[in-house]
Amino acid sequence: MDRDDSVNAELGKKRLYQVVALRIARMIEAHANDPSWRLPSERELAEELQVSRPSIREAVIALEMRGLVEVRGRAGIEILPQRSNQISFDAINTDIGPGPFELLQARLAVESGAAAIAAQRANSYDLMRLEDSISRMHAEGASLLHNEKNDREFHMTIAHMTGNAIIVSIMEALWAQRDASRMWKKIQEHIHAEAVRPLWVGDHHAILSAMKLRNGDAAFKAMARHINNVSEELLQADERSRLAAQKD
Numbered sequence: 001m002d003r004d005d006s007v008n009a010e011l012g013k014k015r016l017y018q019v020v021a022l023r024i025a026r027m028i029e030a031h032a033n034d035p036s037w038r039l040p041s042e043r044e045l046a047e048e049l050q051v052s053r054p055s056i057r058e059a060v061i062a063l064e065m066r067g068l069v070e071v072r073g074r075a076g077i078e079i080l081p082q083r084s085n086q087i088s089f090d091a092i093n094t095d096i097g098p099g100p101f102e103l104l105q106a107r108l109a110v111e112s113g114a115a116a117i118a119a120q121r122a123n124s125y126d127l128m129r130l131e132d133s134i135s136r137m138h139a140e141g142a143s144l145l146h147n148e149k150n151d152r153e154f155h156m157t158i159a160h161m162t163g164n165a166i167i168v169s170i171m172e173a174l175w176a177q178r179d180a181s182r183m184w185k186k187i188q189e190h191i192h193a194e195a196v197r198p199l200w201v202g203d204h205h206a207i208l209s210a211m212k213l214r215n216g217d218a219a220f221k222a223m224a225r226h227i228n229n230v231s232e233e234l235l236q237a238d239e240r241s242r243l244a245a246q247k248d
Helices: 002-011 016-030 042-049 053-065 100-121 124-139 144-161 165-180 182-188 193-212 216-247
Strands: 069-071 077-079
Touching: 016 042, 016 053, 042 053, 053 069, 053 100, 053 182, 053 216, 100 144, 100 165, 100 182, 100 193, 100 216, 124 144, 124 193, 144 165, 144 193, 193 216
Parallel strands: none
Antiparallel strands: 069 077
């Protein structure tokens, strides 16, 4: 992400969201005695800190998990008053694993190329396995847990279709990190599965169609579009869920 280049010097061995979370925490500390001050919105923070919106979202999730802030729909990011004067920078600086958008960026880099290779090597058995995964996505309805299982099977089938053991091992590692990611679980709390399922299932159909045509370029683009859609939906669905909760 080009806009994140301005903080690269600070990164070292830290994840980007750790650096951004620390910057936001310092802003909160600097204004702890000003009751009229409000933390800027995520979009405003992205502009001010010159990083991408997903990087801000990951940083905010990290701060939420530390009990420092809470995002409340149209009210924006609320600083929890009991914590504003006792910020533990050591805790914020602790690596709590990969962020959801960090994982998706890695998947975008790996899986798009894997889809292109798989499309050129697809056989009838492979295509039937992909079709079966999608059929079960439809049958499972809005169950996020079951859809994730079928989604993982779909993507790992494509990895195996490449015939490349290194690609398979990288994909397994990425999914394992996602399963273990506390931040991924946190952002999932705000996802309304029924709202996002049709788009994601449609994306899988598009990938399958490219596979059936043995068109590597189309498969690359369909996979990239799907992962970008997931990233965008994680941003938008999270916001919609928070707004709906506020209205209730």
